[in-house]
Amino acid sequence: MNFCKRAWLNVWAKKGRSILLILVSAAILMFVLAGLLIRSAAIKATNQAKADVGATVTLSANRQAAFKQMRKSSSSSSSTSSRPKLTLTPVKLSDATKIAKLSNVGSYNVTSTTSANAKSYDTVSTSTGMGGSNSGGPGGMKSGSSSSGDTQIDGVTATSLTSDFSDKQSKIVKGRGITASDKNTNHVVIEKELASQNNLSVGDTMTFKQTTGSKTTVKVKIVGIYKASSSSSSTAGPMSTDPSNTVYTSYTLANSIKGSKYAGTADSVTFNVTTPSKVSSVKKAGNQLISTSKYTLSTDDASYQTVKASMSSVESFANKIVWLVAIAGTIILALIVILMIRERRFEIGVLLSLGEARWKIVAQFFTEMIMVLVVALAIAGAGGKFVGNQLGSQLVSQTATTTQTTSTTSGQPGGGNQGGGQPGGQSGHTGGPGSSSNSTTKADTKLAITVSAVDLAELGGFGLAITFLSIMIASGGILRLEPRKVLIS
Amino acid sequence: MLKTKDLSYWYQDASQPLFKDVNLEFEVGQSYAILGHSGTGKTTFLSLIAGLDRPKDGEIFLGDRSLKKIGLTNYRRHDVAIVFQAYNLFTYMSPLDNLLTAMAITNAEHAGDKAYAGQILRDLGIGEDLITRNVQHLSGGQQQRVAIARTMACDAKLVVADEPTGNLDEDNTNAVIAQFQKIAHDQQKCVIIVTHEPDVAAQCDHQYRLENKQFTQLA
Structure with a gap:
């Protein structure tokens, strides 16, 4: 050496x-x-x-097929006086359960959105500065003939699974969010502005009035108060209800407010795919489990693709x-x-x-x-x-x-949910609970x-x-x- | 000990050799001087017998074994020690490290023995204070003595020196030649010195002159 x-x-x-x-x-x-x-x-x-951003597959009514059906029935109908109706079939939760069992599918969020009128409280009014104020009213497109109330009710499986909460645009400031255990309960989470305006707190109750059917009242219990970010609040258009009037509940309560025929259904179900690269295979397997003439499975892996x-x-x-x-x-x-x-x-x-x-x-x-x-x-x-x-x-x-x-x-254009024509008067506010975001x-x-x-x-x-x-x-x-x-x- | 047989060397043209069919014998315990003018091929001859280059024709034998068989690297490592006019010391080392390095490369009997190497240096007049100093801080005479000490530290029986006194003054020249004589006679080695100085050659036991492509022994 x-x-x-x-x-x-x-x-x-x-x-x-x-x-x-x-x-x-x-x-x-x-x-x-x-x-x-x-x-x-x-x-x-x-x-x-890839793991964090994730990708989602959303099960919802097949709007294209519904439009096709509507055009078909209007052309075959001899009567010219009646306007054709767009009929969307609500998603069956039994179908969603089957899809949830597919490999690479993690958690899933059931979304059922409707509206009701305030009874025991006052809704938050929005002054637009463009000719008066509104305290609710119809949000975006609505389906069918259902009338809309001044309070938007977002029925979900869990608030934490919604993009508003996961993206931190909304956060719980008091109490807790809606969880899977709130299924079949009358628990709600309300916005901070709505709570302070009506002097409501966790543990208090409030009452809605159905907008359709027998227009019965529904008494709910507040389990949590959330705060929506200013950007989220400002997304409300002149014709939409103020975002502070959005109340989160379990999807079962939202369904019961919509009406008894909506039991066991949802507007849409969003499945989180654990391996984003498998989105296509999940969609393919899911399509074999549903009636594609009534429902559609749409994928959202834009964030994954961007990353x-x-x-x-x-x-x-x-x-x-x-x-x-x-x-x-x-x-x-x-x-x-x-x-x-x-x-x-x-x-x-x-x-x-x-x-x-x-x-x-x-x-x-x-x-x-x-x-x-x-x-x-x-x-x-x-x-x-x-x-x-x-x-x-x-x-x-x-x-x-x-x-x-x-x-x-x-x-x-990302963000908006597919809400326009959802059954039960789902309002089309930007970034609904089922939507995914690129943020x-x-x-x-x-x-x-x-x-x-x-x-x-x-x-x-x-x-x-x-x-x-x-x-x-x-x-x-x-x-x-x-x-x-x-x-x- | 060392014998050349029909040794020839040329650069490009075989019809113009530097020397041709040289047959010489060198013995242990003797010193040899090879004289000649510049460009006659003295150094080239020395390079061949030192194993630094290969002859174009003929052979060199160490004892009865040809250098081809021994292998030039092996031959240089075990059988020959070279002193150059420019000393050729490792400039980033001390005299002591130069000796120890050479001893290690040549697998000398006393390899690694600092005391032995130090004694050789002291015998050649390299004082204690100079032994561990970088060789570049030594004078020309001192560096040449270190180079000679390096050949002594190795066990090679053949010592070849190319103009070893070329850069030295008279006193140092005499001291260096005396040292070579001592190596030849006391250590029973064969010393071959190439020089152009007749005075230096005269101090060796045998003198050869390279002239007209042939070696002639001087009386």
Whole structure:
């Protein structure tokens, strides 16, 4: 191991040169590490985001088929006086249960929306400044002939499963939200504004009046108070009920307010797909369980696709960085090592004249470079995270901007639920409980850059490969010569 | 000990050799000087017998084994020690490390023995204060003595020196030649010195002149 001692003596004796080599190697390794970190973080973030963002499949009435049926009946009808009616079949919960049992389907949220009139309380009025105020009224499109009340009732399986709550646009400020255990109860969660206006609190009761049928009153118990974000509140249009008048209940209570014929049904059921990439297969399997002439299964994996596209772009860029830096690093380091070794031709000649094996001479240079590399690796390990963080966040913000611009200009208008024509007078307010939102995408595409032992080992491997290649290129020419030629030249 | 048989060497044109069909014998316990003008091929001849290059024609034998059979790397490692005009020391080492490195490479009997290496240096006038100092801080004469000490530290029976006094003043020249004589006579080694200085050659036991592509022994 005499070559190791020689390597050490050389590195130590030529401190200035060694420090310069360390700095150059550290700079190269730092960029390689940054690339490796961004790549591994992008892969990790993609997987995480895929899992977090999720995708949904929504079971609802088949509006297209219903329109078709309506046109068909109107053309066959001889009477011209009666207007054709759009008849949507409510989703059967038994069908939803079957779909929920499919693989890759996680939780599901039943949505049944209706409206009622306030009896024991006053609704919140919205002054539009455009010709008076309204305290409710019909929200958006309505189906059939059902009349609408001033209070919107969103029947759900659990409030936490609705996008308003999961996206933190609404949050419980007192009491609790609706959960699956509230099924078949008269528990409700009301908005903070509505509560304070009527001096209502958790534990109090309030009374609605049905808008259709026998118009009986329904007494409900407040179990929680939520606060809707200002942006969510401001989405109410001039003809819609004020968002503060939205009351969350279990879907069973919403159904009973709609009428007895709606028992065991829902406007829509949203299934969360645990593996977003399997959305299509879930939809395909689900379609075999339902009557597609009455119902439709629609998918929403826009967030997943956005994240996937964004992260794929970051990953591919990181790959390019790794290769570019590795190639550029190899060339730079090889040139430096070539110059360094050419300077040491004389020493090589002396070693050869002493009978030193050629491989041991290469091993000496390699050992010297490993000593340099170890220190450079430590520096790169410390600095790589910083560079990776800067580069990663820059990259993500650029990619996110590009993706958002693309989705704004060519994407579908997201957000609104399919509420327009739902049975039972579902109002069409923006972002209903069953809708999914793209707003989570940006938050999920953050890159968590951390330097792990595996990253450092990978970097060390890269460094060794670069060094070995450089030394072989540099010393190959010299070592092929006879010692005399080396010494003479 | 060392024998050349029909040794020839040329660069590009075989019809213009530097020397042709050289047959010489060198024995242990003797010192040899090879004289000649610049460009006559003295150093090339030395390179061939030192195993630094291969002859174009003919063979070199160490005892009864040809260098081809021994292998040049093995031959350089175990059988020959070389002193160059430019000293050829490892510039990033001390005199002591230079000796220890050479001893380790050549697998010398005393490899790793610092005391042994230090004693050789002291015997050659490299004082205690210089032994661990970087060789670049030594004078030319001192560096050449370190180079000679390196050949002494290795166990090679053949010592070849290419213009070892070329960069030295008269006093140092005499001291270095005396040292080579000591190596030849006391350590029973074969010393071959290439020089263009007749005074240096005159101090060796045998003198050869390379002229007109042939070696002539001087009386």
